[in-house]
Amino acid sequence: MPETMTKVLVTGGAGYIGSHVVKLLGSRGYEVVTLDNLSTGFRQAVKYGRFYQADLLDKEAIREIIGKEQPDAVMHFAALSIVPDSVAKPLSYYRNNLLGTVNLLEVMLEFGVDKLIFSSSASVYGIVEDGFATEDSRLLPINPYGHTKAMMEQVMADLARVTAFKYIALRYFNVAGADPEGELGERKPAATHLVTLATRAAARKIPRLEVYGTDYPTPDGTCLRDYIHVSDLAEAHLAALAYLLAGGESDVFNVGYGRGYSVLEVVEKVKQVTGRDFSVLPTGRRPGDPPALVADVTKSRALLNFTLKYDNLETIVRTAWEWEKKLSVETM
Ligand SMILES: NC(=O)c1ccc[n+]([C@@H]2O[C@H](COP(=O)([O-])OP(=O)(O)OC[C@H]3O[C@@H](n4cnc5c(N)ncnc54)[C@H](O)[C@@H]3O)[C@@H](O)[C@H]2O)c1
Structure with a gap:
């Protein structure tokens, strides 16, 4: 090589x-x-x-x-x-x-x-x-x-x-998610991504998690993402x-992984993995959010030669949570 x-x-x-x-x-x-x-x-x-x-x-x-x-x-x-x-x-x-x-x-x-x-x-x-x-x-x-x-x-x-x-x-x-060795993760104070925000809510760094839209044409009304x-x-x-x-x-x-999770499914997983409850506030839809967006991964799986190691929502949440806990220690 x-x-x-x-x-x-x-x-x-x-x-x-x-x-x-x-x-x-x-x-x-x-x-x-x-x-x-x-x-x-x-x-x-x-x-x-x-x-x-x-x-x-x-x-x-x-x-x-x-x-x-x-x-x-x-x-x-x-x-x-x-x-x-x-x-x-x-x-x-x-x-x-x-x-x-x-x-x-x-x-x-x-x-x-x-x-x-x-x-x-x-x-x-x-x-x-x-x-x-x-x-x-x-x-x-x-x-x-x-x-x-x-x-x-x-x-x-x-x-x-x-x-x-x-x-x-x-x-x-x-x-x-975050580096499984715990060295890296999302640091931006202005981060807007769901897993980051939910783990920050679990870590009490933000007072609550806002859920943008609960009336989408999806099984539980919240957006589906991969x-x-x-x-x-x-x-x-x-x-x-x-x-x-x-x-x-x-x-x-x-x-992507070719599979969608709803916002509420992710929230539940974060509560389960962190063992912490936090306040979730349903608010209106946010401009620019499609109801569901999941990858068809047929082409990348066929042509790009790499192995997926972390295709598991629990692992994603756990690594993000470990990182958030560490970040708060660093910034205390
Ligand atoms: N995070 C996601 O879920 C996601 C999804 C799809 C695509 N992307 C794309 O992936 C890339 C990385 O995203 P991220 O989440 O790591 O964002 P990030 O903001 O953490 O990283 C972007 C980096 O680019 C630097 N940067 C921005 N403008 C610059 C400029 N003009 N000159 C030099 N440096 C500049 C920033 O300082 C930052 O370090 C972006 O292109 C983003 O659009 C991200």
Whole structure:
């Protein structure tokens, strides 16, 4: 395997998902370099390799880093990613996500770096008829964040058509859980993801958990989502990189487990795993939330070679809970 000699530039490597991937790359012997502006990331989450504090909106800074490091491939996590924020502040999202990506691609092209793994999102699908999205489902995002991801996929597809550039877009479903070794997890105070918020409610860091919408056309009225453990998602990135390094063509893959849980099912699991009750407040629907969104994983299972280790809601919740308990100790 050429893996050990491969150098990967990770943008957004100080963030929740990026930091898990940096750790996995480093522990598998890849050379890893992180670029992050620390707008929502944390320097101490970068456990391997060199770190550059830089902004993708600063093209000269990207030029310096890529020129100096000459990576074999880029994994591009850096983005703003909070859906309600994107509804309130669309221009910030288009500027950061879209312009940042175009800058990065232009500099990669300048220096002949032609492989990229992209953090896309299930939000590119919007509302799918039966709740199951295949990679061929129509892309009809229903919020600015999802639009930025769909547009970036389009930019990369257009670029790949006329240059040597190759990319894999991984459309993540709902990423949750934490590093099973307890070193990493979601740190953002402004996190909006259900498992994080529910474990924070169990840890008494927030007073209650709000449930957005209980009148959806789903079995218990709350939204159905496909929760994937962040460490399995990290493995998917290494598999996608191996796929490109082995000569694979540009492509798009869903990354989820192919099974949906309702918000209330997750809440029950968090109460059971933590042994703590907490207050749950049903509120109105949130703009930009589809009723059900679950990955059809047929294609990624067939073509990406990696083993799922944490496909279990209890494991997802338990690792997130261990992390939350630790975070409170650290911050006390
Ligand atoms: N968390 C999820 O469930 C989920 C689902 C689908 C897709 N994604 C995507 O995965 C990626 C990582 O998400 P996350 O949950 O780890 O978010 P995160 O906010 O923890 O990580 C993003 C990182 O990018 C950095 N960053 C943002 N803009 C930057 C810029 N202009 N220049 C340099 N660095 C910048 C931030 O400081 C942060 O460290 C994002 O692209 C997100 O859209 C996340």
